[in-house]
Amino acid sequence: MRKIYFICFFFMLNSLFAQKKDKLYPILVYEKAWSERNSDARLKIIKTIWLEESTFEDPSASIKGVAAFNNVINEFYKKFPDATIVTSGSKVVKDNYVSWDWKILDSKNKLIMAGRDFARLNGKGQVSKIIGFWDSAAALSESEVLKNIETDNFKVVAQYYESLFKTRDFTTMAPLIEEGAIYSQAEGLPYGGTYVGFNEWMKMFIKSTEFLDMQVEKEPVYFSDATKNEVSIYFTIKCKAKKSGKTLSMPISEHIDLKNGKIIAIRPFYFDTKQFAEFLKSKK
Incomplete structure (x- = not known):
């Protein structure tokens, strides 16, 4: 009987872990999209988690839709062609809200900018909204x-x-x-x-x-x-x-x-x- 209880408890923990992992999966794909330099390849990635109703807001852009979001990243790499984006790992803040910190480094590993993003997920493996904050102070002494x-x-x-x-x-x-x-x-x-x-x-x-x-x-x-x-x-x-x-x-x-x-x-x-x-x- 104890063995049965243990097995049930083990599967329950696995189920909870899987739910948490699945909830963060769209953000992992989102980060992958930002790392992809090829626009066509990136667009295919974006379409797996982004809807035409999905929105992106930060100090540089306010857009809606798949193509518009892809263009935001295109413009980013025009400005910072050698940049590398490093993230701290996303975490669930509350319900379907997720947050993570990020840094942009140049080819010499020097900090260009840092910030924090907040996302709302729709519970179906897709992103409904992202709001990004820039923290230029991170690059200051x-x-x-x-x-x-x-x-x-x-x-x-x-x-x-x-x-x-x-x-x-x-x-x-x-x-x-x-x-x-x-x-x-x-x-x-x-x-x-x-x-x-x-x-x-x-x-x-x-x-x-x-x-x-x-x-x-x-x-x-x-x-x-x-x-x-x-x-x-x-x-x-x-x-x-x-x-x-x-x-x-x-x-x-x-x-x-x-x-x-x-x-x-x-x-x-x-x-x-x-x-x-x-x-x-x-x-x-």
Whole structure:
């Protein structure tokens, strides 16, 4: 009898391991696609995990579809023909969300750039969405990194985040926003649209409270391109829909542009905008 229990337990462990391995398989194929220099060969690889509805977002591109993604990699190798991409190994963050770190090295093994990617998988061995963050600070010296962290841009974004998501202190937030600044919310949300100027931002923030209560579930990670006035933050929120009473956790990134120490534009990205919109609109 004990032997039977042991065999069942062994197969159960194998099954769990296989499920985890299968979940990460699309990312292994994705990494293989990035390593393939031949465009035609790469396209065949991409088609095995990428759909025409799949999207890719990073500071250099915002695309949808198989051919468009292949072209992103083509353009990359035009710019860095001798580059080598090294990844740290992907891991499941939550449900169908996967994350991994990467580095781009030149022919002399010198670091060009580093960053982190986040993917949403569809559970069928395919990639639904990838959002990539660049961390140019990884290529800087330790003293330069410390100097970069202390810049006004980081301070402004950190204060904006604290004011909006923690203290709800719009009085403190207002001076951080440039006159005529643009906030671009996903159109599919009940408070979606383009809002110009802090007063319009306020209306959008207030309108959002009609649909949900929100708290931060996972504190933000900050990324910055040292050559540009932009900062990206990645964090997770936990929401309760007011219409249905249901709860949902959702990873979000916000891309923030700054000028002269003030925010001039914000674009939030939801890992599953459709799911989030349906969650907000659903009834009991």
